[in-house]
Amino acid sequence: MINLIDIQEQTISVVESTAIFIQSEIGKIHQKDIETKSLNSLVTYVDKESEKLLVQQLQQILPQATFLTEENTIESKQGEWQWIIDPLDGTTNFIHQVPVFGISVGLKHNDEIVVGVVYELNRNECFYAVKDNGAYMNGNEISVSSTSQLSDSLIATGFPYYDFDLLDQYIKVFQKLMTRTRGIRRLGSAAIDLCFTACGRFDAFFEYSLSPWDVAAGALILREAGGKIYDFNGGNNWLYGRQILGSNPQISAEILKLIKENFV
Ligand code: IPD
Numbered sequence: 001m002i003n004l005i006d007i008q009e010q011t012i013s014v015v016e017s018t019a020i021f022i023q024s025e026i027g028k029i030h031q032k033d034i035e036t037k038s039l040n041s042l043v044t045y046v047d048k049e050s051e052k053l054l055v056q057q058l059q060q061i062l063p064q065a066t067f068l069t070e071e072n073t074i075e076s077k078q079g080e081w082q083w084i085i086d087p088l089d090g091t092t093n094f095i096h097q098v099p100v101f102g103i104s105v106g107l108k109h110n111d112e113i114v115v116g117v118v119y120e121l122n123r124n125e126c127f128y129a130v131k132d133n134g135a136y137m138n139g140n141e142i143s144v145s146s147t148s149q150l151s152d153s154l155i156a157t158g159f160p161y162y163d164f165d166l167l168d169q170y171i172k173v174f175q176k177l178m179t180r181t182r183g184i185r186r187l188g189s190a191a192i193d194l195c196f197t198a199c200g201r202f203d204a205f206f207e208y209s210l211s212p213w214d215v216a217a218g219a220l221i222l223r224e225a226g227g228k229i230y231d232f233n234g235g236n237n238w239l240y241g242r243q244i245l246g247s248n249p250q251i252s253a254e255i256l257k258l259i260k261e262n263f264v
């Protein structure tokens with residue numbers, strides 16, 4: 001019998017030990033260490049080493065699980081159990097020493113994410129959740145904000161940086177939120193945006209062109225903290241659909257309406 005709480009504990013240990021490696025590399029990246037995978041999508045040896053460390057150790061926790069990882073250090077395969085890993089979310093921040101980046105590990109069972117761990121590497125904040133068991137940060141239960149008015153809310157987003165097909169639609173939503181909220185932030189790590197929404201620092205987060213490893217763990221954590229997760233049509237296709245809105249339940253309908261009206 002698989003005990004997800006045990007798996008969560010073991011996953012946290014694996015993530016914490018990998019965090020020590022990444023933290024030891026902060027400030028050591030030179031231009032020669034930076035590879036460009038595609039327009040503005042950067043990778044370093046730290047991303048790849050981090051991924052190898054995670055994969056090696058996670059394989060021991062659940063030998064039957066397959067992997068879906070950003071840096072492809074192991075072949076991607078579907079399976080009943082699958083780890084979905086971003087070994088360093090916020091690589092551009094990491095390279096530029098902007099202190100917002102983390103590790104994201106989700107475990108999917110059939111079609112559902114059941115365990116999520118996101119570790120913010122500059123604040124040593126470990127966010128985690130098991131499905132139906134609430135969300136936590138460093139031992140304390142977390143919950144979304146209770147902000148009920150858009151005018152009182154702080155919204156996080158990610159700016160398009162390589163896929164500009166929906167830029168006009170995005171800018172329209174951005175403009176409306178800019179004039180109707182307290183402000184908009186772009187931290188540079190989708191996993192951390194979702195966790196900061198889960199613990200009430202942000203009231204909502206939205207972004208398009210994301211990959212499963214950016215959102216798998218953070219979306220579970222946000223949902224377990226009482227938040228709502230949607231794709232831009234208000235549906236459930238946020239893991240593979242490349243569009244996500246995560247929000248406290250009070251303002252989610254209003255933001256979703258704005259997105260639906262503009263992303264046509
Ligand atoms: C990126 C970050 C960023 C988001 C990008 C992601 P990476 O991940 O999450 O906030 O805007 O879309 O690709 O490349 O740093 O792992």
Ligand code: CA
Nearest residue numbers: 086089090214
């Ligand atoms: Ca990422």
Ligand code: CA
Nearest residue numbers: 070086088089
């Ligand atoms: Ca990454």
